[in-house]
Amino acid sequence: MTTEIQITRTKDEPGTTTLSVEAPVGRVQAAEKKAAVMYAKRTRMPGFRKGKVPLEVIRRRFGDAIKEAAIQELIRESWKLAVDQESLEPLGEPQIRDVKVEDGAPLTFEFLVETRPQITMDRLGGFSLQRKLTPVRDETVDDHLDELRRNKAPWVPIEGQKPKHGQLARVSIATLTDGKEDEGQSYDVVIGADQALPEIEDKILGLTPGETTETTITFPDDAVEKSKRGKTISARISLLEVKERQLPELDDEFAREVGDFDTVEKLRVAVREDLAKNAEREADADVRRQLLEQLAAANDVPAPQPLVQRLLHAYREAYQVPDDEVDKFAAEFGPMAESQVQRDLMLDHIAEAHDLKATEEDIDERVEKIAESRDTEPGKVFASLQKANRIRELERSITEEKVFAFLLEQSTVTES
Numbered sequence: 001m002t003t004e005i006q007i008t009r010t011k012d013e014p015g016t017t018t019l020s021v022e023a024p025v026g027r028v029q030a031a032e033k034k035a036a037v038m039y040a041k042r043t044r045m046p047g048f049r050k051g052k053v054p055l056e057v058i059r060r061r062f063g064d065a066i067k068e069a070a071i072q073e074l075i076r077e078s079w080k081l082a083v084d085q086e087s088l089e090p091l092g093e094p095q096i097r098d099v100k101v102e103d104g105a106p107l108t109f110e111f112l113v114e115t116r117p118q119i120t121m122d123r124l125g126g127f128s129l130q131r132k133l134t135p136v137r138d139e140t141v142d143d144h145l146d147e148l149r150r151n152k153a154p155w156v157p158i159e160g161q162k163p164k165h166g167q168l169a170r171v172s173i174a175t176l177t178d179g180k181e182d183e184g185q186s187y188d189v190v191i192g193a194d195q196a197l198p199e200i201e202d203k204i205l206g207l208t209p210g211e212t213t214e215t216t217i218t219f220p221d222d223a224v225e226k227s228k229r230g231k232t233i234s235a236r237i238s239l240l241e242v243k244e245r246q247l248p249e250l251d252d253e254f255a256r257e258v259g260d261f262d263t264v265e266k267l268r269v270a271v272r273e274d275l276a277k278n279a280e281r282e283a284d285a286d287v288r289r290q291l292l293e294q295l296a297a298a299n300d301v302p303a304p305q306p307l308v309q310r311l312l313h314a315y316r317e318a319y320q321v322p323d324d325e326v327d328k329f330a331a332e333f334g335p336m337a338e339s340q341v342q343r344d345l346m347l348d349h350i351a352e353a354h355d356l357k358a359t360e361e362d363i364d365e366r367v368e369k370i371a372e373s374r375d376t377e378p379g380k381v382f383a384s385l386q387k388a389n390r391i392r393e394l395e396r397s398i399t400e401e402k403v404f405a406f407l408l409e410q411s412t413v414t415e416s
Helices: 025-042 055-085 138-152 197-207 252-258 266-299 305-319 323-353 359-372 378-387 392-409
Strands: 006-013 016-023 095-100 107-114 127-129 155-158 168-177 185-190 213-219 232-245 412-415
Touching: 006 055, 006 359, 016 025, 016 055, 025 055, 055 107, 055 232, 107 266, 107 305, 127 266, 138 252, 138 266, 197 213, 213 323, 232 252, 252 266, 266 359, 266 392, 305 323, 323 392, 359 392
Parallel strands: 127 412
Antiparallel strands: 006 016, 016 107, 095 107, 155 232, 168 185, 168 232, 213 232
């Protein structure tokens, strides 16, 4: 009779593997005895010295706990054996299913393992890609300079006028319940910036500072405060003050205030250069997007649901999605998660198959460049990245750059 744990691969799907596990009776009994001995060493009971309580007594007192400890020990042992025997590359701990154990019978259960799927990519090149570089026009530079002016513009009170779009209104909103008014709260609302419900904005637009009006407010079903969703309340709105931005003059003094620029013309040149660099980055990103789309269309690369669900869970955590909106969120962001999983699997496969992963030398070289741009020492940059847990992020970025350079050499990029 065998005393070895038997592991059988019963099902393979993209991203998951199911393993059937059977631990024979002898192994179960040995694991239970080991657990009982552990309990005996730690147990004090009247009439016995510590560590000298008979195992039969320990089993009667801690039977269920001993059995559970034995099961967990055998599951851990089986998992290590399964990883080695089946050459698994698990993405995390397995799910344990259908655990069955009875006195005098083997322990049986299943491992459901999330794994990185095997990928075959037959076509990596021969694609036609368009690089569309948007020219930086004078109007775009002017718009950006105006945005800088708005960011630097102080809010200045204006008297005796109803607020207009783009102006800031300070209001007090008090709730009316059975004719009684609460203390109310003050809010700053930029008109037309979607900072208040439309019916509130409409009422504010009809007031001059010092005036008050009453209205009913119906909160939308997706209001931030759950307690207010779908509710209608009566409220009194008072307009306390109206302000508008006072734009600074676009002159040399403004240029010096914005940054290290002697004249507004130097500021204009710097803005144009920044916009041009941004246009270059956007053009390159679009080329990569086209390349990934054509790669996916030319190769059958799956997006395994376990990986998609894992990524969706990360999205939900990042955006703090409420439980009652999970289904809606999944429907909206599911395609994005699938594309991201497919993208990562393709790039990882190519990096590994063609030895394009970032090396220590690549990372050191990049750290030196960052240090040079910051006028500091490479050791300080590396320590800072390590402290922020960003070394793997840097490694990933370099690897992707190498993969895209490798792929673009095999396709045609046309400038337009």
